[in-house]
Each structure stands twice: as C-alpha cells, then as structure tokens.
Amino acid sequence: MSTLYISPGACSLAAHIVVRELDLPIQIEKVALRTPDSPIHQINPLGRVPALQLEEGALLTENSAILPFLADQKPGTSLFAEAGSIERAQIQSWLGYLSAEIHTASFRPINRPERYCADESAHPGIRAQGQVQLLKAFEHIERHLSDRQWLVGERYTIADAYLGVFASWLGRLGGPFDQLQAVKRVRDAWAARPAVQAALSAEGLR
Numbered sequence: 001m002s003t004l005y006i007s008p009g010a011c012s013l014a015a016h017i018v019v020r021e022l023d024l025p026i027q028i029e030k031v032a033l034r035t036p037d038s039p040i041h042q043i044n045p046l047g048r049v050p051a052l053q054l055e056e057g058a059l060l061t062e063n064s065a066i067l068p069f070l071a072d073q074k075p076g077t078s079l080f081a082e083a084g085s086i087e088r089a090q091i092q093s094w095l096g097y098l099s100a101e102i103h104t105a106s107f108r109p110i111n112r113p114e115r116y117c118a119d120e121s122a123h124p125g126i127r128a129q130g131q132v133q134l135l136k137a138f139e140h141i142e143r144h145l146s147d148r149q150w151l152v153g154e155r156y157t158i159a160d161a162y163l164g165v166f167a168s169w170l171g172r173l174g175g176p177f178d179q180l181q182a183v184k185r186v187r188d189a190w191a192a193r194p195a196v197q198a199a200l201s202a203e204g205l206r
C-alpha cells in the first residue's frame, strides 16, 4: 500500500483531506518535523511533508504534484477537471499560487526567519515583512472570491482543499487578516466538510 507522510496541521493536511475526500487506499503516517532523528529524513531528503511513497517505489513530493496525482486516482472526480480543459489549468494555477506566493513567499519568512538571516535580531523584521507579503497575497484571493463560492467553477476542488489549510493558519495572526471575509467564508465551508473534519480528528486537531 502507498503511504502519505504528514505532520499534524502542516501543509500536508491538504493531501490528507484529498485522500479522505476520495476514500483512497493510502496509509497515513504521522512524522515529526524539524528534528534530525525523524523518519521523514529517510523518506524525503528535504525532511519535509507531504511526501507520498508509492507502493510501486516512486516518491512524490510537493503539494502541487501530489494533489493532482491523488485526484487523478479517481478519474472524473469533481475535485479536479479533465486533462486539456481550461478548468484544470485554472486549478493548477491556484495550486502554484498557493504554493509559491502564500506558502513559500509569505508564510515561510513568518515561520522560518532563520532561513533568511542567521542573525536573530533581524527575525522580527523578516516576520513583519512576511506578514505584509501574506496580506497582499491573500487580498488577491479575497477579491477573486468576492463573487464566487470556490476558487474555480462552482464546486470545491483540490485548490480549495489546499486554500483551506492556509486560511486556517490565519487564525493565529489576527489583525488585518480578520477583515478577509470571503476567505473566512471559504475556510468555514471547508471546515464543515466531513473529509476535513475526519482529517483534523485523525491529526489530533479537533
């Protein structure tokens, strides 16, 4: 059986949710992060989750590859779209935006300032600039969602599963992030889904 390596509440929650949405025969394995003796280092040389170890032997990393791969295990699922369709490209565009602009460019300086400067006295400034970037990046999503229920089309897709994770991280920040009403509406609809609740329970988060 294939195994999805996750860590509670991390970005790997999106892949965990999709496994549950589609009821895929994939084992979920929790690992610790940021600790040298974690088994994740034997699986993914970067020591990061999500990592999907396939039964056939290949390892897949990166949400932007894992989420489409999981959805393609159930062809015709409403979580994704047909190969060659504009909707599929739009969903992939949002996966790229969430991975690059929201996670890497914005949350990473907030959560991992040591990756940008070894001098700890610089960390508050790096975190503050990360919050500025994050707000701008979420304001783009807020405008897009102002007249739509979900990111693409009229249905929940793998892009919304991924957005829900980052939207749930905003709760820790407060301040101007509380003004993102459309993002909060999508986060609440995401949180009400049975697959999301099951994944959160399995990760010990509810």
Ligand SMILES: N[C@@H](CCC(=O)N[C@@H](CS)C(=O)NCC(=O)O)C(=O)O
Residues within 6 Å of the ligand: 010, 011, 012, 033, 034, 046, 047, 048, 049, 050, 061, 062, 063, 064, 099, 103
């Ligand atoms: N670009 C990767 C980022 C993966 C990533 O940074 N995961 C975090 C958890 S949210 C992690 O494993 N951090 C541990 C570390 O960097 O040591 C993806 O989208 O899959």
